[in-house]
Amino acid sequence: MALESYIRIMKAYTKMDEASGCWLYTKSVCPATGYGRIQVATKRMHVHRISTAYHHGLDLNNSNEFACHKCENRNCWNPDHLYKGDNHSNQLDCSNAKTFAKYLQKNAVIGSKSNGVVAI
Numbered sequence: 001m002a003l004e005s006y007i008r009i010m011k012a013y014t015k016m017d018e019a020s021g022c023w024l025y026t027k028s029v030c031p032a033t034g035y036g037r038i039q040v041a042t043k044r045m046h047v048h049r050i051s052t053a054y055h056h057g058l059d060l061n062n063s064n065e066f067a068c069h070k071c072e073n074r075n076c077w078n079p080d081h082l083y084k085g086d087n088h089s090n091q092l093d094c095s096n097a098k099t100f101a102k103y104l105q106k107n108a109v110i111g112s113k114s115n116g117v118v119a120i
């Protein structure tokens with residue numbers, strides 16, 4: 001499937017966060033990682049990688065190229081909030097933006113409401 005087709009599907013399931021400018025993919029978010037994901041047939045891909053491929057030339061078949069976030073929303077696919085990076089910049093992205101910590105914190109709060117588990 002061409003990247004344009006993925007982008008078209010992603011647009012149909014995106015909520016714009018006006019405060020941050022983030023494009024939040026709402027159709028499917030991986031509970032373990034917080035990344036928005038799209039599945040077509042048997043192929044499942046992260047929406048931020050598709051956006052980075054389409055807008056910034058990321059090679060989806062190259063595992064050494066990473067789609068890094070400038071913002072703190074892992075399911076954001078706004079091309080202005082993404083850049084193509086390598087493993088080093090991806091590590092810096094994770095530690096500087098604290099995206100995963102924020103995601104875990106948000107999920108812990110949601111978890112405490114739905115199943116009685118108390119966030120630590």
Ligand SMILES: [Zn+2]
Pocket residue numbers: 020021022023071072073076077078081
């Ligand atoms: Zn964003």
